[in-house]
Amino acid sequence: MASEESAGKLRLAGLTKRFGPAGRRLGSAGRRFGPAGRRSASSGEGGVTAVDRLDLSVPAGSFFALLGPSGCGKTTTLRMVAGLEEPTGGRVLLGGEDITGLRPYRRPVNTVFQSYALFPHLDVFENVAFGLRRRGVPDVAGQVRRMLALVQLDGYDRQRPARLSGGQQQRVALARALVNRPRVLLLDEPLGALDLALRRRMQLELKRIQTEVGVTFVHVTHDQEEAMTLADTVAVMNAGRIEQLGPPAELYEFPATAFVANFLGRSNLLAGTVLGRGGDDVLVEAYGRRFSVPADRARTLAGAALLGVRPEKVRLAGTADQVPDGHQWIDGTVSDAAYLGVSTQYLVRTGRGVELSVFVAADGEAPRVPVGSAVVAHWHPRHAFLLTHSSTDTNADSSVDTNADSSVDTNADSSADTNADADAATGAGSVEASRS
Ligand SMILES: Nc1ncnc2c1ncn2[C@@H]1O[C@H](COP(=O)(O)OP(=O)(O)O)[C@@H](O)[C@H]1O
Ligand SMILES: [Mg+2]
Numbered sequence: 001m002a003s004e005e006s007a008g009k010l011r012l013a014g015l016t017k018r019f020g021p022a023g024r025r026l027g028s029a030g031r032r033f034g035p036a037g038r039r040s041a042s043s044g045e046g047g048v049t050a051v052d053r054l055d056l057s058v059p060a061g062s063f064f065a066l067l068g069p070s071g072c073g074k075t076t077t078l079r080m081v082a083g084l085e086e087p088t089g090g091r092v093l094l095g096g097e098d099i100t101g102l103r104p105y106r107r108p109v110n111t112v113f114q115s116y117a118l119f120p121h122l123d124v125f126e127n128v129a130f131g132l133r134r135r136g137v138p139d140v141a142g143q144v145r146r147m148l149a150l151v152q153l154d155g156y157d158r159q160r161p162a163r164l165s166g167g168q169q170q171r172v173a174l175a176r177a178l179v180n181r182p183r184v185l186l187l188d189e190p191l192g193a194l195d196l197a198l199r200r201r202m203q204l205e206l207k208r209i210q211t212e213v214g215v216t217f218v219h220v221t222h223d224q225e226e227a228m229t230l231a232d233t234v235a236v237m238n239a240g241r242i243e244q245l246g247p248p249a250e251l252y253e254f255p256a257t258a259f260v261a262n263f264l265g266r267s268n269l270l271a272g273t274v275l276g277r278g279g280d281d282v283l284v285e286a287y288g289r290r291f292s293v294p295a296d297r298a299r300t301l302a303g304a305a306l307l308g309v310r311p312e313k314v315r316l317a318g319t320a321d322q323v324p325d326g327h328q329w330i331d332g333t334v335s336d337a338a339y340l341g342v343s344t345q346y347l348v349r350t351g352r353g354v355e356l357s358v359f360v361a362a363d364g365e366a367p368r369v370p371v372g373s374a375v376v377a378h379w380h381p382r383h384a385f386l387l388t389h390s391s392t393d394t395n396a397d398s399s400v401d402t403n404a405d406s407s408v409d410t411n412a413d414s415s416a417d418t419n420a421d422a423d424a425a426t427g428a429g430s431v432e433a434s435r436s
Pocket of ligand 2: 075076
């Protein structure tokens with residue numbers, strides 16, 4: 001029996017989902033298909049491996065974000081946790097108990113979808129009360145009122161969903177899920193339909209609510225800023241697999257792969273060769289120049305490597321003799337300058353065809369550097385990091401943002417009104433499971 005403490009601990013062990021070849025689509029008639037030819041989850045032999053031997057541990061009571069581009073397998077992962085999709089392999093464990101074979105409504109898990117999936121014919125109060133009534137729970141009114149207060153919707157009890165704003169509807173969806181006291185709340189791009197300002201406000205709200213209820217939140221998003229704002233732990237997912245998992249600052253400061261380095265913020269990645277150790281540093285040759293990285297910031301000690309440095313860690317000087325002691329540099333020409341108010345983003349094209357991205361904070365001190373200027377881009381080695389250069393890294397040598405897929409996920413669960421999804425949303429029956 002799981003202790004109260006670990007009851008919300010979620011573990012995915014080797015979780016895998018393989019969809020059949022096109023034409024013999026499994027699941028709900030192709031509604032999850034993205035644009036043809038999208039390089040997302042690994043495909044082959046006509047099938048798609050949407051989730052590929054995923055291992056993941058989510059501590060009880062934590063705010064966990066699953067971050068990745070559209071099509072990388074986030075929704076499929078959540079649906080397997082909710083019981084809406086049957087895994088091809090692997091297990092789902094909650095509080096140490098194997099729930100892989102449990103029917104969705106028997107799992108102490110609720111889901112909040114991007115589309116809210118509210119009942120249009122029921123008012124706010126009845127939407128929230130739905131799961132409680134189905135299970136014949138006493139004191140429905142008291143519990144619903146407490147939930148509406150939690151999401152700051154007191155006084156809206158008798159409104160129909162259609163009369164509410166997007167943000168308010170999302171709050172109702174949250175209240176409706178949380179009123180069932182799930183051990184884990186799954187949120188699938190829940191703020192994706194809101195405009196930017198409202199999304200930022202709702203992010204803070206979500207965080208407050210999670211802290212207040214202490215339920216384990218697993219939040220799926222393709223928005224790196226959202227993941228970093230909300231989560232204690234972020235797992236970066238790519239093509240069905242987890243590339244790196246950790247606190248946001250750790251992932252940002254020391255990414256494990258080129259994908260993470262460019263999905264969580266941006267990075268300049270210089271392709272080079274490791275020359276070896278030199279004291280506490282690792283020495284690298286790239287573009288005919290030598291660079292170093294502290295050994296504890298190097299993920300490889302030999303062979304082909306990518307020397308990474310974040311654009312905001314790079315400074316611009318006019319000439320090499322203006323570069324501070326201890327800094328490393330590469331010279332080039334400013335090929336683009338974008339003034340963004342809080343910063344100016346420069347592109348510096350070096351003699352060897354590498355383009356560096358440089359963000360200069362608008363602190364009122366730094367002069368604007370005109371396009372065409374000869375400059376020296378420099379940084380302190382403690383801000384650099386070194387990655388293994390694998391053949392699959394496509395974004396080496398460029399600072400181009402790989403968030404190409406950051407367009408809003410079109411997999412909005414518009415068909416969330418299927419029975420299973422409605423159960424997942426309202427949690428009808430979920431208390432049965434948590435009583436055990
Ligand atoms: N029912 C399905 N049948 C076939 N392929 C699917 C199905 N659901 C998802 N896929 C495919 O699995 C991959 C992952 O999809 P999904 O989990 O929805 O990604 P995400 O939520 O990260 O955008 C995609 O390539 C998608 O096209
Ligand atoms: Mg999705």
